[in-house]
Amino acid sequence: MSRAYGDDLRVLVLAAGASGMSARAAAARFNIGIAAAIRWLRRERETGERTARRQGKPRGSHLGVHETFIFDLIEGRWDWTYFEKVESSF
Template structure:
């Protein structure tokens, strides 16, 4: 994923829009997409700032943490379990669906 564009650039684009330019004109002038200019202007009106949102992050550990006790019990009961055996177990439990 590309890095977020600077707050300074965002401010200049929004200032140009507030100064009378259309979103598309301001976007073209500053070399950003029209969608970004529209989104930044909307964010400024809704939230009150144009600071970029946090990118990336951990989206899966909550799902794993919800089942951590069962995972630890399974590994404790059979410490030499192979990955293939573990996959069969989680498919049987219903945590993972197998696609063909």
């Protein structure tokens, strides 16, 4: 997986775009991808966001929606084995 560009480069591209330079020209000047420059400038224009977003899959658990059910099972009978829990849930 590739890494995000540095914030100093992002600031330079956004400053060039704010001064009237097109996204394609800024991408060529600072040697970055055209799509990256277009995304950065669009995001700043639409939302004011200037920092890189977190890369990768969003954090979170698929079991979050079943949390109360699982805790109720554990509180009801704390010494269950995994197989007993699976059999009782069907």
